[in-house]
Amino acid sequence: MSSLQCERCHQAKATVHITDTVPEKTERHLCENCAESEGVIVKHQHPTTNEVLQQFLKHKAASTGHDDLVCPKCSLSFNDFQLKGQLGCPHDYTVFREYLLPLIERAHEGQVRHIGKVPKTAEATVHRQTDLVRLRRELRDAVAGEDYEQAANVRDKIRTLEDA
Amino acid sequence: MNLDDLTRGTGEWLRGEGPLSDVVVSSRIRLARNLAERPFLTTASESDRTEIYRSLASDVTAAGDDDAMFVDLDEADTVDRDFLVERNLISRQHASGNGSRGVSISSRETRSLMINEEDHLRIQGLRSGFQLDAIWEEVNRADDAIAESSPFAFDSQLGYLTACPTNVGTGIRVSVMLHLPGLRLTKEIERVARAARDLHLAVRGLQGEGTEAVGDLYQLSNQTTLGKTEAEIIGAFSTSIIPRIVDYERAARETLSKKQPVRLDDKIWRAYGLLSNARRISSGETHTLLSPLRMGIFMGRFSKFDVKRWNELFLFTQPAHLQKVHGVSMGERERAIARADYLRDRLEAID
Ligand SMILES: [Zn+2]
Ligand SMILES: [Zn+2]
Numbered sequence: 001m002s003s004l005q006c007e008r009c010h011q012a013k014a015t016v017h018i019t020d021t022v023p024e025k026t027e028r029h030l031c032e033n034c035a036e037s038e039g040v041i042v043k044h045q046h047p048t049t050n051e052v053l054q055q056f057l058k059h060k061a062a063s064t065g066h067d068d069l070v071c072p073k074c075s076l077s078f079n080d081f082q083l084k085g086q087l088g089c090p091h092d093y094t095v096f097r098e099y100l101l102p103l104i105e106r107a108h109e110g111q112v113r114h115i116g117k118v119p120k121t122a123e124a125t126v127h128r129q130t131d132l133v134r135l136r137r138e139l140r141d142a143v144a145g146e147d148y149e150q151a152a153n154v155r156d157k158i159r160t161l162e163d164a
Numbered sequence: 165m166n167l168d169d170l171t172r173g174t175g176e177w178l179r180g181e182g183p184l185s186d187v188v189v190s191s192r193i194r195l196a197r198n199l200a201e202r203p204f205l206t207t208a209s210e211s212d213r214t215e216i217y218r219s220l221a222s223d224v225t226a227a228g229d230d231d232a233m234f235v236d237l238d239e240a241d242t243v244d245r246d247f248l249v250e251r252n253l254i255s256r257q258h259a260s261g262n263g264s265r266g267v268s269i270s271s272r273e274t275r276s277l278m279i280n281e282e283d284h285l286r287i288q289g290l291r292s293g294f295q296l297d298a299i300w301e302e303v304n305r306a307d308d309a310i311a312e313s314s315p316f317a318f319d320s321q322l323g324y325l326t327a328c329p330t331n332v333g334t335g336i337r338v339s340v341m342l343h344l345p346g347l348r349l350t351k352e353i354e355r356v357a358r359a360a361r362d363l364h365l366a367v368r369g370l371q372g373e374g375t376e377a378v379g380d381l382y383q384l385s386n387q388t389t390l391g392k393t394e395a396e397i398i399g400a401f402s403t404s405i406i407p408r409i410v411d412y413e414r415a416a417r418e419t420l421s422k423k424q425p426v427r428l429d430d431k432i433w434r435a436y437g438l439l440s441n442a443r444r445i446s447s448g449e450t451h452t453l454l455s456p457l458r459m460g461i462f463m464g465r466f467s468k469f470d471v472k473r474w475n476e477l478f479l480f481t482q483p484a485h486l487q488k489v490h491g492v493s494m495g496e497r498e499r500a501i502a503r504a505d506y507l508r509d510r511l512e513a514i515d
Contacts, residue, residue, distance in 0.1 A: 037354045074207045088207035090200060090317035090325045093332075100329060104322070104390065107330045109364065111391020114323025116334035117304070119311050126320045 006031035008038070071095045132161055166233060167244055171488050174479050175251050175273040180471035182293015186462035187410045189341040189381065192252070193299045193398075195287040195307055196326045196335035200317040204327035205280060210263065216284050217264035220314060224268045224277045224285075227309035231271035238264055243493060246484035252290055254278055275302055277310075283326055283335075285310070294406060296338065296398045304394075323390065333390030336397055340406060345380040345459045346416030349431075355412050360384055363405055379451035379478075384409075417463055432460040436468065439477075440511040444500040450481045450507070469514050477510060 004014040012031030030038070067079035076088030078096055087093070093100065105112050118126050135158045142151035178190070198204060199220070203212055225234060237245060237258065245259040254267050258281040265280035278286040287306050289299035317325040323333040331337075347353045360367050365384050369377040384405065386397050420428045435453040439445075458474050460466030479485055481503050487493055490502060 036357075038348070038351050074203045076207055084206070086206045086327045087204060087329065088327075089203040090198065090319075093319055093322055093325055104329050104332065108333065108388040108390040111333075111388065113321055114319075114333045114390060116323060116336070116393045117307075119316060119318055120308070121311070121315050122318045122320065129320050 004029050006034050008034035066099060069096065069099075128161055132158065135161070167235065167240075167247070168488075169233075170247075170251065170273070171485070174472070174475045175253075176291055178475035178479055179292035180475045182291060182295050184406070184410050185293040185471070187342055187344070187413045188294040188406065189343050190252070190290060190292050191294055191296050191299060191341070192288065192290045192339045193296065193303050194289075194337045194339075195303055196283040196324065196331045196337070197285040197287065197307070197310075198283050198317045198325060198327070199285075200315045202284065202317075205282070205284065206327050213280060214264045217266065217280055220279045220285055220310075221266060221268075223310050223313045224279065226313065227306060228268050228275075228277070229270055233269045233271070234266060235269065236266045237261075238266070243484050243487050247488050250479065250482040250484050253288075255281060255286075257281060258286075274299075275306060277306065282328070283331070285314075285316075294340065294402075296340075296402055300394065300398055331389055334392070334394050334397065336389055336394050337385055338398055338401055339383050339385040340401055342382045342384065342409060342413070343380055343455070343458060344382055344409075344413050345455050346413050346420060348377075348380050349420060349428075350416040352412065352416060356382065356409055359405055359408055359412075363400055364388065365400075365405065378448055380455045381451075417459065421463060421465070429465060432456045432466050436466070436511075439507050440515075442504045442507065444497075445504045445507065446496075446500055447482055447503065450503060451478065454478055468511075473510075473514065477507065481506065 006012045006014045007028060008030055012033065014029035015032055016030045016035035018028045018030070018035075067077065067082070069078040070076070071088060071092045072095070073091040074088035076092060078099060081087055081092070081096065087096075101112055135154055139151055139154045139158065142148075142154055182188070182191075199216060202208070202216055205213065205216075208216065221234065225232070235244070235248070237254070245254070248254045248267065248269075249256050249259045251273065253269055253273060253276045255278070258265060258267070258278050261281070263280070265278075267279065268277040270276070274289060274291055276288045276290070278288065287303050287310070289303040289306075291299050319325055324335040326332050326335055342356075344353065344356065347356060357367060364387050366387050368383045368385070369381065384401075386400070389397075435456045439450070439453050439457075454474065454477060457466055458471065461469075461471050461474060480489060483499055486499055486502055486506065489506075494502060
């Protein structure tokens with residue numbers, strides 16, 4: 001049985017054995033690839049996000065110098081996170097942010113910024129922050145274009161928002 | 165309403181109606197949410213967990229409809245928990261977990277709110293056929309209502325915060341369950357895998373457990389949750405991938421009925437013959453045999469019963485449903501016999 005060849009490609013070793021009862025009782029022996037292309041089994045076509053995460057953590061674990069960084073709220077250390085792949089509390093995203101971002105970027109196809117739904121309670125903060133990003137860009141452009149009147153104007157707006 | 169009331173019907177996801185239901189069995193959206201100012205369940209103490217449970221249970225009840233049912237999963241027995249998994253109202257992980265956890269289920273079974281699953285709260289919407297927009301509306305509304313009394317952990321850069329960094333951002337998981345017996349018979353299922361790969365979607369079997377696609381059921385879901393809006397993530401399913409796969413499957417069925425009508429009918433009627441005559445049968449074999457019948461119904465080649473009855477057979481032959489209806493717990497061998505008896509009984513009644 002173990003030396004059986006795949007009956008579809010006649011090349012690889014058959015590792016998937018199927019017994020069909022319809023239309024009649026038959027046994028089929030396929031290699032993993034052929035079984036997948038016939039839809040008998042579903043393999044992951046590319047590593048799942050979780051696998052990406054695990055690989056990344058394993059790789060990083062050896063080379064980091066911040067393993068002993070600890071969250072003051074839940075006392076999870078960065079090393080704990082690297083071992084388990086799960087965080088301990090929302091505050092960890094603040095404490096470990098710098099080290100989490102490359103990992104998040106990798107797990108989410110290069111994305112590191114949420115652009116979806118914002119809860120009502122956070123709307124004001126989020127708007128203020130996007131306004132600040134926009135105004136700082138305007139300030140830079142105004143300075144670069146030597147439009148100092150406009151620059152002063154924008155700077156005042158930034159100060160008002162920062163004080164809010 | 166209580167759990168036993170549910171045993172009288174098939175629930176929402178197996179209603180067998182809704183757009184594209186010849187190929188799309190059901191659609192689902194889940195949102196992952198965690199309370200701000202509380203540890204994630206990974207580090208929560210027993211008492212944290214109980215407090216999270218209590219506070220969410222009351223907020224969830226207040227936000228739900230009057231007829232909603234609440235199940236304390238820590239108190240519920242194994243059969244009841246498995247019964248809810250088979251109806252897709254809780255996840256397998258939620259059923260087999262430990263400690264304070266529960267679920268609120270809306271009367272039509274379109275919405276379930278899972279407390280203390282992997283995250284503090286999972287808001288799930290589920291409907292038969294392809295109905296992502298309607299589901300999103302319901303799920304989004306529930307999210308807003310609960311957030312009024314339970315503020316969720318949110319970061320202005322990273323969005324909703326979750327224990328696992330792979331869920332941050334929108335925290336959204338969209339899944340569509342497809343029935344693809346035609347592509348399986350024409351050996352073209354690869355086309356689905358390729359289409360999914362192009363859009364970075366994951367393909368799994370029924371209930372996402374293991375890798376085997378029992379009953380030709382495949383589940384497609386998004387992998388990333390950050391950097392796109394909820395509408396964009398849902399839109400990828402609605403505008404590109406699902407219509408494309410539905411077209412492939414319909415074309416495969418068309419080819420089969422033109423080129424191999426005898427093979428097709430033989431497959432359908434042999435399956436019917438086995439289901440209505442077997443003296444013991446596993447749930448896996450039942451699902452495998454039911455598959456060609458569902459296709460036959462939608463192709464007009466099988467008319468012994470309609471899709472509603474098909475759904476009933478599909479659901480009630482699963483282990484926990486079978487035991488719930490019989491009112492006793494049974495081992496695998498007893499279940500195989502009871503399942504065959506149930507099938508013969510139901511199919512004879514129709515005939
Ligand atoms: Zn092969
Ligand atoms: Zn922490």
